[in-house]
Amino acid sequence: MLKVDNLTKIFGKTRAVDDLSFELEEGDVCGFIGPNGAGKTTTMRIIATLEEPTDGQVRVGGESIHEEPYRIRRRIGFMPDHYGTYPDMTCRDYLEFYARAYEIEPKARARRIDGIMDFTGLGDIADKKVEELSKGMRQRLNLSRALINDPKLMVMDEPAAGLDPRARVELRYLIRNLAEQGKTVFVSSHILTELSEICDHMLIIDQGRKISFGSVEEIQRGLREGFEIRVRLVDPSQVEGLVRFLVQRPGIQDVRPGENGVLLFSLRDEAERIPALLREAVNEGFSVMEFRPETPTMEDVFMRITGQTNGGNNGNGA
Numbered sequence: 001m002l003k004v005d006n007l008t009k010i011f012g013k014t015r016a017v018d019d020l021s022f023e024l025e026e027g028d029v030c031g032f033i034g035p036n037g038a039g040k041t042t043t044m045r046i047i048a049t050l051e052e053p054t055d056g057q058v059r060v061g062g063e064s065i066h067e068e069p070y071r072i073r074r075r076i077g078f079m080p081d082h083y084g085t086y087p088d089m090t091c092r093d094y095l096e097f098y099a100r101a102y103e104i105e106p107k108a109r110a111r112r113i114d115g116i117m118d119f120t121g122l123g124d125i126a127d128k129k130v131e132e133l134s135k136g137m138r139q140r141l142n143l144s145r146a147l148i149n150d151p152k153l154m155v156m157d158e159p160a161a162g163l164d165p166r167a168r169v170e171l172r173y174l175i176r177n178l179a180e181q182g183k184t185v186f187v188s189s190h191i192l193t194e195l196s197e198i199c200d201h202m203l204i205i206d207q208g209r210k211i212s213f214g215s216v217e218e219i220q221r222g223l224r225e226g227f228e229i230r231v232r233l234v235d236p237s238q239v240e241g242l243v244r245f246l247v248q249r250p251g252i253q254d255v256r257p258g259e260n261g262v263l264l265f266s267l268r269d270e271a272e273r274i275p276a277l278l279r280e281a282v283n284e285g286f287s288v289m290e291f292r293p294e295t296p297t298m299e300d301v302f303m304r305i306t307g308q309t310n311g312g313n314n315g316n317g318a
């Protein structure tokens with residue numbers, strides 16, 4: 001349904017998107033995750049044919065955005081992260097306007113709009129002015145507009161931003177529902193956990209580059225591999241020596257000495273390795289009084305991975 005090959009977008013000196021490739025099948029719900037400035041909006045705008053790539057190829061339903069931008073626009077529903085103002089227009093007028101733009105027949109138009117407003121829960125406020133809508137209502141209208149041409153591919157840029165917890169739950173429900181209708185959904189967020197429940201795939205990027213792409217299970221397994229270990233020594237003067245001891249051992253990353261004899265590090269290895277490591281440290285004479293492994297949350301690992309590619313430490317990231 002969506003095939004992105006070696007996509008690159010350069011703005012001046014910024015590589016907003018850097019050699020990005022991935023592929024989505026019909027009915028996939030893919031979360032697009034990355035910190036601020038990672039290149040999510042740029043990628044989505046290119047897919048929605050609103051921006052020209054510097055290099056690379058995007059195909060939607062087998063057709064190229066270069067060769068068939070108009071046909072592709074009819075297949076895509078794009079929910080941008082911001083939208084213009086429409087003075088003196090009601091929600092119904094607004095959807096009517098877009099339905100006309102898509103040249104939907106007058107008879108079918110009213111039916112389509114009613115069906116969509118029913119789906120997104122806009123029915124009660126159909127005659128409310130667009131400029132008077134709250135953030136949550138605006139997002140519903142925005143989603144309704146993106147659905148007007150009955151798209152096969154939905155591209156949604158941070159649809160949950162600014163929504164209250166209840167509206168977020170409803171949004172998740174709507175997205176799942178779209179997937180059940182066979183639509184492919186590509187939805188961005190800078191919050192990893194927000195999407196992991198509703199997505200079957202995840203694409204994680206940072207600085208325009210792909211960090212991870214796969215099914216949610218694959219990504220979670222890949223990201224969760226390993227432990228965060230907190231060590232506390234009775235004698236704080238031994239911390240430096242313990243750092244030297246740890247960095248020489250395989251599978252150990254991000255050794256972070258702290259205050260009062262505390263030290264943190266990441267271990268990318270099986271649980272069996274933990275008691276062996278503790279024994280070695282004690283045998284070396286380190287005054288270990290605490291040695292506490294924790295399985296990092298997805299959020300922790302995401303922070304670490306994206307931190308690392310910002311020029312952080314020893315460079316053996318994902």
Ligand SMILES: Nc1ncnc2c1ncn2[C@@H]1O[C@H](COP(=O)(O)OP(=O)(O)OP(=O)(O)O)[C@@H](O)[C@H]1O
Pocket residue numbers: 011012014015016034035036037038039040041042043190
């Ligand atoms: N029109 C533009 N001109 C110049 N630079 C741009 C333009 N649009 C985006 N950029 C730059 O490209 C990079 C990626 O921006 P983009 O908006 O795609 O990130 P994002 O992942 O959507 O971030 P956010 O989470 O803040 O929405 C940033 O460094 C940004 O400053």
Ligand SMILES: [Mg+2]
Pocket residue numbers: 040041042081157
């Ligand atoms: Mg953005």
